[in-house]
Amino acid sequence: MTWSLLQYIEADEIAEAFNVGVPERDGVAPHQPNAAAETLRSIKIPVLLALALALAIQLGTIIRAHGQHIPLGSYTPSTDRTRETVLGPVHLNARRSLNELTAYSAVNNGWVELDYALVSKATGQSYEFGNGFEFYSGRDSDGYWTEGSNSASVLLTSLPRGDYDLVVQTDWGNSSGSDPQAPIYLSLTHDVVPWRNFWLATAAILLYPLVLVVRSLVFDRKRWSESEFNPYPEKE
Amino acid sequence: MTKILYVVFCGIALVYLTFSNAQGYVPFAARLARSPEHTANHFHK
Numbered sequence: 001m002t003w004s005l006l007q008y009i010e011a012d013e014i015a016e017a018f019n020v021g022v023p024e025r026d027g028v029a030p031h032q033p034n035a036a037a038e039t040l041r042s043i044k045i046p047v048l049l050a051l052a053l054a055l056a057i058q059l060g061t062i063i064r065a066h067g068q069h070i071p072l073g074s075y076t077p078s079t080d081r082t083r084e085t086v087l088g089p090v091h092l093n094a095r096r097s098l099n100e101l102t103a104y105s106a107v108n109n110g111w112v113e114l115d116y117a118l119v120s121k122a123t124g125q126s127y128e129f130g131n132g133f134e135f136y137s138g139r140d141s142d143g144y145w146t147e148g149s150n151s152a153s154v155l156l157t158s159l160p161r162g163d164y165d166l167v168v169q170t171d172w173g174n175s176s177g178s179d180p181q182a183p184i185y186l187s188l189t190h191d192v193v194p195w196r197n198f199w200l201a202t203a204a205i206l207l208y209p210l211v212l213v214v215r216s217l218v219f220d221r222k223r224w225s226e227s228e229f230n231p232y233p234e235k236e
Numbered sequence: 237m238t239k240i241l242y243v244v245f246c247g248i249a250l251v252y253l254t255f256s257n258a259q260g261y262v263p264f265a266a267r268l269a270r271s272p273e274h275t276a277n278h279f280h281k
Contacts, residue, residue: 043242050246054253061257098260129266155265196262201253205246 006031028223036215043209050205058198066094066191074185077112077170088165089121090188096158097191101131101166104151106182109136110174111148114184117167118156126167129154136175155192 008031011022072087092099105112111134118127133152138145170184224230256262 039238042239046239046243046246050250053250057250057253057257094260096258096260098262098265127268129268131266155262156268157261157265158259191260194257194260194262196264197253197256200263201249204249208242208245 008032027226028219030223030226032223034216034219034223036212036219040209040212040216043212047205047209051202054198054201054205058193058195061198062193065193066097067193068093068190070188070190072166072186072188074183075168076181076183077172081171082169085168085170086165087168087186089163090166090190091163092159092161092190094191095161097161098194099156099159100153100189100192101156102151102153102187102189103131103133103184104187105133105184106150107133107135107172107174108182109138109176110134110172112184113171114152115169115171118159119165119167120160121163121165123162127156127159129156 008029011025014020015022070090072090075085075087101116103112103114111132113130113132115130116128118129120126131152131154133149135148135150136146166186166188168184168186221232224232
């Protein structure tokens with residue numbers, strides 16, 4: 001039996017050192033270093049450190065967030081769809097905060113569309129937005145069915161501290177054509193924890209390492225494809 | 237070089253996370269249209 005200790009040298013280095021032409025690379029040599037795996041090893045500590053820091057920042061945000069549930073009240077939609085309902089005032093404590101406004105109604109076979117204006121009492125500035133929901137149910141040969149939801153939430157970003165009134169204009173409809181009976185309940189969760197930023201940052205941190213993992217696996221598969229002991233089954 | 241670029245990229249992601257969380261900002265949230273005129277009209281009704 002013969003053992004050989006080999007050191008892989010890139011073709012370019014050979015060409016330069018001996019001033020010779022080298023043939024075009026074909027396949028992957030048995031001892032050719034896996035560049036993607038090496039890069040992955042070199043960034044292992046920064047990856048773990050960045051993930052730990054992202055988690056620490058998010059934990060800090062969770063501890064700091066008020067997450068205060070504020071019921072704003074309820075009202076029955078008017079047949080006059082241009083009529084505005086004013087709810088509040090509501091006080092937002094946090095300097096700048098993410099808030100979630102939720103509307104609920106036991107509407108059945110109907111829909112509700114809400115146009116909001118959150119009006120700052122101090123500055124008079126208003127933040128306008130909207131959302132809506134629909135809920136349908138019935139019974140057919142397959143049994144009872146439902147579609148849609150009785151509530152809808154909307155996230156309001158970067159709202160400054162202060163007192164606000166919520167002005168709501170409601171449009172609605174139902175399959176019976178009758179007047180709306182179900183009241184609409186509105187509530188606000190003040191200073192909720194923003195999770196999207198954390199998931200985006202985590203995805204950004206993990207994107208490059210994941211690309212390297214895939215490239216490393218592809219490289220290894222290519223290397224083993226030359227071997228009669230290939231652990232990766234080839235598709236016929 | 238790749239490692240340095242990656243560390244810088246991670247730094248940017250962490251700065252984004254810190255500041256957007258502190259500002260209560262998230263992407264893809266409700267589009268808030270600011271209109272002081274609407275407010276003035278509302279209170280004069």
